[in-house]
Amino acid sequence: MKMSGSQAIVEALKREGVKTIFGIPGGAIMPVYDVLYDEKEIRHILMRHEQCAAHAADAYARVTGGPGVCMATSGPGATNLVTGIATAYMDSSPVIAITGQVPTSLIGKDAFQETDIIGITTPITKYNYQVRSVRDIPRIVKEAFYIATAGRPGPVLIDLPKDMQTGVDDIDFDVDVEIRGYRPNLDPHPLQVKRAVDLLVEAERPIILAGGGIHWSNAYGELLRLAELLMAPVVTTFMGKGVIPENHPLCLGCIGMHGRVEANKSIMMADVVLAVGVRFSDRSTGKVDEFCTEAKIIHIDIDPSEIRKNVSVHLPIVADAKRALNAIIDELTRRGLKREKSEWLKRVETLKKEYADTEPKGELTGANAVKVLRKVLPENAIVATEVGQNQMWASLHFKVLKPRTFISSGGLGTMGFGFPASLGAKAARPDVPVVDIAGDGSFLMTEQDLATSVTEDLPVIVMVLNNSSLGMVAQWQRLFFGRRYSHTDLKGIPDFARLAEAFGARGVRVHSLNELEQVLKEAVRADVTVVIDVPIPREENVLPFVPPGKSLREMII
Amino acid sequence: MAEHILAALVEHKPGVLYRVSNMFRRRNFNIESITVGVSEVKDLARMTITVRGDELTVEQVIKQLQKLVDVIKVSRLNPDRSVVRELALIKIHTSDSKAKGDVVNYANIFRGRIVDVSRDSMIVEITGSPDKIDAFVELMRSYGIKELARTGVVAMSRGLKSLKVEE
Ligand SMILES: Cc1ncc(C[n+]2csc(CCOP(=O)(O)OP(=O)(O)O)c2C)c(N)n1
Numbered sequence: 001m002k003m004s005g006s007q008a009i010v011e012a013l014k015r016e017g018v019k020t021i022f023g024i025p026g027g028a029i030m031p032v033y034d035v036l037y038d039e040k041e042i043r044h045i046l047m048r049h050e051q052c053a054a055h056a057a058d059a060y061a062r063v064t065g066g067p068g069v070c071m072a073t074s075g076p077g078a079t080n081l082v083t084g085i086a087t088a089y090m091d092s093s094p095v096i097a098i099t100g101q102v103p104t105s106l107i108g109k110d111a112f113q114e115t116d117i118i119g120i121t122t123p124i125t126k127y128n129y130q131v132r133s134v135r136d137i138p139r140i141v142k143e144a145f146y147i148a149t150a151g152r153p154g155p156v157l158i159d160l161p162k163d164m165q166t167g168v169d170d171i172d173f174d175v176d177v178e179i180r181g182y183r184p185n186l187d188p189h190p191l192q193v194k195r196a197v198d199l200l201v202e203a204e205r206p207i208i209l210a211g212g213g214i215h216w217s218n219a220y221g222e223l224l225r226l227a228e229l230l231m232a233p234v235v236t237t238f239m240g241k242g243v244i245p246e247n248h249p250l251c252l253g254c255i256g257m258h259g260r261v262e263a264n265k266s267i268m269m270a271d272v273v274l275a276v277g278v279r280f281s282d283r284s285t286g287k288v289d290e291f292c293t294e295a296k297i298i299h300i301d302i303d304p305s306e307i308r309k310n311v312s313v314h315l316p317i318v319a320d321a322k323r324a325l326n327a328i329i330d331e332l333t334r335r336g337l338k339r340e341k342s343e344w345l346k347r348v349e350t351l352k353k354e355y356a357d358t359e360p361k362g363e364l365t366g367a368n369a370v371k372v373l374r375k376v377l378p379e380n381a382i383v384a385t386e387v388g389q390n391q392m393w394a395s396l397h398f399k400v401l402k403p404r405t406f407i408s409s410g411g412l413g414t415m416g417f418g419f420p421a422s423l424g425a426k427a428a429r430p431d432v433p434v435v436d437i438a439g440d441g442s443f444l445m446t447e448q449d450l451a452t453s454v455t456e457d458l459p460v461i462v463m464v465l466n467n468s469s470l471g472m473v474a475q476w477q478r479l480f481f482g483r484r485y486s487h488t489d490l491k492g493i494p495d496f497a498r499l500a501e502a503f504g505a506r507g508v509r510v511h512s513l514n515e516l517e518q519v520l521k522e523a524v525r526a527d528v529t530v531v532i533d534v535p536i537p538r539e540e541n542v543l544p545f546v547p548p549g550k551s552l553r554e555m556i557i
Numbered sequence: 558m559a560e561h562i563l564a565a566l567v568e569h570k571p572g573v574l575y576r577v578s579n580m581f582r583r584r585n586f587n588i589e590s591i592t593v594g595v596s597e598v599k600d601l602a603r604m605t606i607t608v609r610g611d612e613l614t615v616e617q618v619i620k621q622l623q624k625l626v627d628v629i630k631v632s633r634l635n636p637d638r639s640v641v642r643e644l645a646l647i648k649i650h651t652s653d654s655k656a657k658g659d660v661v662n663y664a665n666i667f668r669g670r671i672v673d674v675s676r677d678s679m680i681v682e683i684t685g686s687p688d689k690i691d692a693f694v695e696l697m698r699s700y701g702i703k704e705l706a707r708t709g710v711v712a713m714s715r716g717l718k719s720l721k722v723e724e
Contacts, residue, residue, distance in 0.1 A: 122576055123583045127626045147626060180722065181568065181626045305620035308613060 001172075005134040006031040006165040009098070009158075012141035014041055015173060018069050020060060020427050021045070022053040026073025028113060029100030031165035045427060045456050047420070048448045050077050054084020055417050055446075056424030058093045062407050063382060063428040065218060066094070067148050073100040075113030078159075079120065083414060085155050086124040090411025091239060092212060094153035096144055097121075101130065103163040117159055126154030131161065134169040142177045151184030152303040153216050184302055188319035193327045195315055196274070196298045200328070201337060203272035203296075205344040206232040209255070212239030212410070213277015213301060213321045220244070220403050222325035223276070229332055231339040232274075233348045235263040237284045239410045240277070242400030252352060256284040257546045258392040261355040264544070264552040266348050267292060276300045277321045280310040281411065290551035300324045357397055364513055366390065366465045366536045370397045370437060372513055373463060376520040380405065381433040382425045386418035386442030388472035390465045392542040394437045405432075416445030422460040423453055433524045435461040440490055441470045450503035453529040461523045462500075462531045467538050468492040475541050479556075500531035509533040558609045560589060562634040562641060562712050563619065564720050568627040569595065569602040576625055577604065586610065586618050590643075590709035598722065601629065605711045632720050634712050641712040644684045647694065650701030652677040660700065667693045678703055 003011070009032060013021070021044045025033040036044050047053040050072040057068035072081050078099040088095040102111040118130050127147050129140045140158060148156040200206055208230075214223055223243060227234050227250050234244050235252045244251045253260035255267050264286075267273065273295045278284070285291040288311060299306075299313040300321055307316040317324050360371035370393045377383070379401045385391040385408040400406040407425060409417040422436040436443075443464055453460055467474075470488040477485050497507030506528055510516045516534060523530040544555040567573050574593055581588050589607040596603035608618055615633065622631045634641075651657045660679055664671055669683035683693055687710060694705065714720070 118572070119575070122579055179626065181629045303624070305617065305624050307620075309617060 001170065002168060003171050004031065004166060004168050005131070005137055005160070006035045008134065008137040008171045009141065009160065009165070010035045010039060010042070012138050012173065013069065016067070016141065016145045018042055018067075021069045021071050022047050022056040022060070022424065023071030024050055024053060024073070024077060026077045026100060026113070028074035028102055028162050029071065029077070029160070029165070031162065032071070032098075032100070032160070043427075045458075046452065048451050049446065050080030051083050051416065052420035052423070052446050052449045052452070054081045054095060054097060055087065055414075055420035056427065057095045057097075058084060058088040058091075059384060059407050059421035059424030060428045061088070061093045061095055062215070063404050063425045065215070065404060067096050067145055068094070068424065069096045069098065071098045073113065074102055074117070075115045078115055078117040082120060082124070085121055085157065087409050087412045087414045087417060088155040089124045089126070091409065092153050092216060093155065094148035095155040096148055097155060097157040099157065099159050100165075101159045101161040104132065104161045105163070107161065117157065121157050124155070125157050128157040128159065130159040131164040134164055134167040135171060137164070138171060138173045139175045139177065142175060143179060146177050146179065147182060150182070152213070185304075185318050186302070186320040186323055188300075188317045188324040188327045190327070192315060192317045193324070193331055196317060196328055197331045197335065199272050199296055199298060199315065200230060200274065200332070201335065204342070205269060205271045206230055207267055207270035207273055208232050208234045209237065209267060209273055209275040209278055210234055210240045210243045211237040211276065211278030214240060214243035215404065217277065217302070217321035219276070219322035219325055222322055222329065224248070226325050226329050229329060229337065229339070231341060231345055233266055233345065235267050237278050237281070238395055238408070241395060242403060242406040245401045246399035247401060252348065254395055255552065257286065257548070258395060258542055258544065259546070259552070260396060261544050261555060261557055262348070262351040264546070264555055265351055268552050270295050273297045274300070275313075276325065279306050285311065286546045286552040287550055290553070360513060362513070364511070364516065364534065364536060365540050366393045366467070366542075367397050367540075368513055369463065369465060369516060369534050369536065370394055372517050373435065373437070373520060374398050376517060376524065377433060377435065381435065382407065382422075382429060383435050383437060384408065384418040384421040384425060385437045386439050387413045387415045388439045388442060388470065389467070389475065389540070389542045390437050390439040390442070390471070392472070393465070396542070398437070415442040419443060419446050419462060420449050422462070423449060423458045426458040426460050433461065435463060438462050438464045439471055440464055440466045440468065440496070443496075447499065450500060450505050450529065450531070454504040459527055459529045461520070462529070463520075464496050464531065464533050465536050466496065466533055467536050467540065469538055472542070474538070478539070478541070479545075479547070496531050496533040500529070505529035505531055507531045507533065509535070511535070558611060561608050561610070561615045562636060562639065562710065563606045563608065563622070564632055564634055564712060565604045565606065565622055565628055566596060566598070566601045566630045566720060566722060567604055568629065569600050570627070573602065573627045576627055577622070580621055580625060584617070584621055586614065592709040592711055594711070601722070603720075605709070607710050629722055630720060634714055638716070638718075639712050639714050641686050641710055642684055643687050643690055643708055643710050644682070645690045645694070645705065645707045646672070647681045647683070647697055647702060648704040649679050649681065649697050650677065650703055651679050656700050660697070663693070663696055669693065
């Protein structure tokens with residue numbers, strides 16, 4: 001078929017099932033936008049900053065479990081995507097980023113808005129392409145989607161020089177992709193599965209540590225079945241939050257720096273740890289030399305380079321989490337394992353009772369606000385968070401009940417992620433309420449996209465936990481720097497309610513927990529974005545807290 | 558720390574060397590040398606990489622290399638069962654005839670070749686294991702080395718074992 005490169009790229013995206021693109025046009029990507037002008041099947045959402053386009057695409061991916069697409073022009077448009085791409089990379093999210101580029105004849109000449117986006121994004125993408133022939137477009141798009149979503153997902157960037165968009169050629173979409181350098185191993189090694197089962201059957205104090213890999217492998221059901229079969233408690237990493245309903249009797253919540261006490265204590269007592277789809281990040285393990293030193297660790301991951309990268313493990317299984325868990329379940333069933341409630345489980349349950357969350361009452365605090373939010377929201381509501389104390393209160397006190405309903409920047413810890421992420425989530429799931437649990441500092445980093453939320457009809461709720469400060473940094477200053485609050489005072493600017501109104505959204509400031517509950521209930525029903533300014537005490541700490549470099553045993557409770 | 562030799566078959570296309578060397582820098586691995594050239598397969602290039610590190614580090618290096626989409630296959634060569642070679646060109650200061658004679662003699666002992674002679678310098682071309690080249694370079698220091706260019710290591714397993722792409 002004779003067509004231009006821009007027509008080819010849009011057609012190729014449609015063939016990959018793309019329904020939504022988040023982006024901003026500019027000189028070097030205009031031919032593609034010209035095609036999008038008449039496009040009926042793809043919804044283009046005009047963001048107000050490319051960073052937000054990347055975060056929205058990332059959230060779209062996390063909510064749907066499939067790829068999310070963002071688009072930007074060359075130079076500053078492309079570099080503005082970088083924080084979003086790095087965020088997606090750290091959390092293994094399949095974002096497809098498409099960037100305009102100066103014409104091939106000008107590459108290397110420092111032409112207007114030329115930037116080496118391939119060089120810049122090589123360390124933060126799974127792979128990247130610069131199109132050098134119009135005919136290659138169908139193959140490159142197909143490969144990009146395959147690489148982004150297969151195995152351990154991750155972002156892929158396609159750089160499109162302008163002459164590759166305007167050039168016309170005979171385009172064939174009937175191409176096979178065959179990438180000899182990327183063939184993830186999906187099936188677990190049978191012998192390793194037997195060995196894992198041996199360890200699990202003999203374990204006195206087994207625990208399952210589940211991570212973000214469960215989301216991407218869609219292994220929720222298998223995880224639950226295995227936990228119930230083994231009668232083993234489940235803890236998660238922060239990225240794994242929500243892979244098991246957090247009100248399940250066997251779920252203990254997140255481990256880590258701001259993990260729950262019962263989770264941190266339990267994993268440090270276990271004798272066998274079945275770790276699935278985790279990468280043992282420093283925020284999860286605490287001082288790594290003292291992490292589960294007595295335990296035998298079974299590590300299931302689809303990425304072989306994660307095995308023994310951060311901790312030494314007893315038994316590695318390189319495989320897709322869903323298939324590996326199924327194999328373990330089959331083997332356990334074959335051996336006719338039937339577990340009763342063990343002494344170990346009783347001990348864990350006692351811990352869980354001892355440290356259980358209390359009902360929200362009294363003062364309007366960050367922790368209480370998050371608990372009230374859980375009470376008000378339906379089970380299927382989606383929550384995104386910013387970064388800092390707000391994020392850790394969400395992690396500690398917002399019980400996630402359904403898969404893919406909790407979205408947060410774990411690996412990169414990107415302030416400003418939550419709000420555009422909530423827009424991306426809303427675009428993917430217009431049927432459910434979406435809330436950004438925000439800090440005042442983070443929200444100010446991407447609040448300009450209130451314009452997107454209003455004009456593109458993406459109504460979300462922003463609950464700003466407003467401590468007039470860069471709270472998490474201030475907490476560290478309070479605990480480790482002798483209360484020397486260097487540049488963390490945000491001085492109560494702006495008035496968030498009025499800011500929201502200026503964008504055509506609704507803004508409310510609340511003064512009590514009761515009022516917050518009422519306003520949230522109304523906001524859930526509203527068909528417009530609502531920003532709720534929630535004043536909280538400046539000096540509220542997030543606890544428990546494992547100080548940096550300390551073992552998970554050394555929690556400040 | 559021990560030195561390890563890795564051989565990798567990679568896609569023969571622009572940017573591959575950047576992807577590989579960038580990964581080494583970003584992951585904090587130390588490359589001693591890296592060489593790239595064509596291989597027996599048309600669209601594949603072969604890289605020989607020498608790295609320093611303990612067992613765990615080499616294991617990670619191999620996995621991180623394999624993770625790169627453009628890297629097709631990586632293998633670790635056993636130094637005792639491989640041919641390991643490097644080529645060096647050394648321009649030596651030789652102002653008098655005694656120095657010239659010495660250099661010719663040493664070059665002969667090391668099976669090097671004199672490839673250029675001028676009034677006060679000579680260029681020796683020498684091939685061999687990196688150790689052998691180190692030894693020769695050391696010997697030449699007392700005469701004065703004007704220029705030194707080494708290719709870095711290329712290596713190949715002896716006998717049946719070879720680095721091949723499975724179909
Ligand atoms: C883009 C970015 N810049 C800086 C930081 C460092 N940082 C981590 S938490 C934090 C404070 C966040 O403040 P706020 O959004 O108000 O949330 P709070 O901790 O008060 O809930 C900062 C500055 C970061 N994580 N991301």
